[in-house]
Amino acid sequence: MSQYVSRLQRRSQAAPHRLRLHRRPRRVAMLSVHTSPLHQPGTGDAGGMNVYIVELAQRLAAINIEVEIFTRATTGGLPPTVDMAPGVLVRHIDAGPYEGLNKEDLPAQLCAFTHGVMQAWAGHRPGYYDLVHSHYWLSGHVGWLAAQRWGTPLVHAMHTMAKVKNANLADGDTPEPAARVIGETQIVAAADRLIANTAEEREELVQHYAADPGKVAVVHPGVNLDRFRPADGRAAARARLGLPQDALIPLFAGRIQPLKAPDILLRAVAVLLDQRPDLRSRILVPVVGGLSGSGLAKPEGLQKLASRLGIADVVRFQPPVGQEQLADWFRAASVLVMPSYSESFGLVAIEAQAAGTPVLAAAVGGLPVAVADRRTGFLVRGHDPAAYARVLGDFADDPALTPRMGEAAARHAQSFGWDTAAAATADVYAAAAQSYRRHVRSHHG
Structure with a gap:
C-alpha cells in the first residue's frame, strides 16, 4: 500500500x-x-x-x-x-x-x-x-x-x-x-x-x-432547459389543453400530500372569491398530481375540501402527466403556486419559471433560492391563505404581471441547467x- x-x-x-x-x-x-x-x-x-x-x-x-x-x-x-x-x-x-x-x-x-x-x-x-x-x-x-x-x-x-x-x-x-x-x-x-x-x-x-x-x-x-422553455407561449398552451384564454389560472403541480399543502391554494381561492365574487367566472384552478405519503390516508380529501369551500366548480383535478405535457401546463398557467411546508429545493419552481411562468411560493427550504422574490415570483412567509389570496388578486388585477414576471423567470432559470x-x-x-x-x-x- x-x-x-x-x-x-x-x-x-x-x-x-x-x-x-x-x-x-x-x-x-x-x-x-x-x-x-x-x-x-x-x-x-x-x-x-x-x-x-x-x-x-x-x-x-x-x-x-x-x-x-x-x-x-x-x-x-x-x-x-x-x-x-x-x-x-x-x-x-x-x-x-x-x-x-x-x-x-x-x-x-x-x-x-x-x-x-x-x-x-x-x-x-x-x-x-x-x-x-x-x-x-x-x-x-x-x-x-x-x-x-x-x-x-x-x-x-x-x-x-x-x-x-x-x-x-x-x-x-x-x-x-x-x-x-x-x-x-x-x-x-x-x-x-x-x-x-x-x-x-x-x-x-x-x-x-x-x-x-x-x-x-x-x-x-x-432543469431540462430543452423541455421546459416558453416555446410558443401561453395562448398556444391553453389552446392545446382546452383552457380558457382569458382566465386567471393558478396551478398546483406535485404530489398530493399535506407537506406540499395544495389545500392552502384551495383555501386562498375561496378567500379571494369570497372577497371578489366577480372573479368566479374567470378563474380556473388545476391541481395536477397524484396522491402520495400521508395524503393516501384521505384519497378524497382535497375534492371534499373544494366542495366544502364552495369552489368545486372552479377546481379541476388532473392525474399526473408526462414531462412534455407538464411543460405545457406550466406554460398555460398564470402562476404556479407552491405553498409547501418544507422543500429541499423545489425543482417544480425552476421548471415553471424555465417555461416562462412566475411562481407564488412559501419562503421555505430552497424556494428562496429557486424564486427571485418580486422579480420572478412572490415568496410568502407562513401559510395564511389570505396572504396567498392577496397575491392572486394582484395577478387578477394586472394582466401584464404574468408575462412581465414570466420573462424574468425564464431568464433566471437559465442559470440552472x-x-x-x-x-x-x-x-x-x-x-x-x-x-x-x-x-x-x-x-x-
Whole structure:
C-alpha cells in the first residue's frame, strides 16, 4: 500500500492536471431504493428526486462517467437491467413484495436490497465501481455498506431530512420516525461527501446532524432547459389543453400530500372569491398530481375540501402527466403556486419559471433560492391563505404581471441547467475520491 501511495504522490507532483482528470470516477453505482428513475413523477413516491436522478445520470454519462442505477423492482417480470440512455443502466433488484409496500415499509427490505446489489457486483472484477452515490436515507444505508465492501468513496444526497420535516409539519401530518433520524445521523457520519441542494440545506446538515462543514458541497439541481422553455407561449398552451384564454389560472403541480399543502391554494381561492365574487367566472384552478405519503390516508380529501369551500366548480383535478405535457401546463398557467411546508429545493419552481411562468411560493427550504422574490415570483412567509389570496388578486388585477414576471423567470432559470449541475457533481466525486484516498493512506501509512 505504501509503495502505491508514494507512486501516487510522485505522480501528483509531476502532473497535477492529468491526475485531476484521472481522479474523476469512470463508473458510478447510483442507489435509489424507494423510487425508480423509470417511474412517472407525480405518482406515489415519485417526484423531484426521480427527475433529479434521471437528468443527472444522463448528463454525467455525457461527460464520460458511466452510471448504473440500482432500484427496487416494484412489479413482477421486469428485466433485470434496462438501458435508460447511452452510458446509463438501470438495475432492478428484487427486495420484498412488488406491490403494496409503502416507503415506511422499506427499511425492513434493506437487507434484501443490499444482498441484490452485492450479487450484481459479484459478477464484476474488483474495482468495477469507482464510487457510490446514494439518494435519500434508505439508499444511504445500502450505499454505506456497499462502499465499505467495495473499498470506494460514498457520496450521499439527503433530498429531504427527517429533523427538518418534523420541525415544519403540516397540521395532521405524520412525523418521521426516530429510526429515520438515527439512520440519517449514521449516514452523515459515514459519507465522504454530502451534496446539499442549497446553502440553507448545508447549514441544516451541520446544525441538525453535526455534519463536518468541509464534507458538504452545495450543488443546485438543474432543469431540462430543452423541455421546459416558453416555446410558443401561453395562448398556444391553453389552446392545446382546452383552457380558457382569458382566465386567471393558478396551478398546483406535485404530489398530493399535506407537506406540499395544495389545500392552502384551495383555501386562498375561496378567500379571494369570497372577497371578489366577480372573479368566479374567470378563474380556473388545476391541481395536477397524484396522491402520495400521508395524503393516501384521505384519497378524497382535497375534492371534499373544494366542495366544502364552495369552489368545486372552479377546481379541476388532473392525474399526473408526462414531462412534455407538464411543460405545457406550466406554460398555460398564470402562476404556479407552491405553498409547501418544507422543500429541499423545489425543482417544480425552476421548471415553471424555465417555461416562462412566475411562481407564488412559501419562503421555505430552497424556494428562496429557486424564486427571485418580486422579480420572478412572490415568496410568502407562513401559510395564511389570505396572504396567498392577496397575491392572486394582484395577478387578477394586472394582466401584464404574468408575462412581465414570466420573462424574468425564464431568464433566471437559465442559470440552472443540468450540465452545470453534472459538472459540479463530478467535481464533488473527485474531491470525495481524494479525501477517501487520504483516509485510506492515513490508516495504512
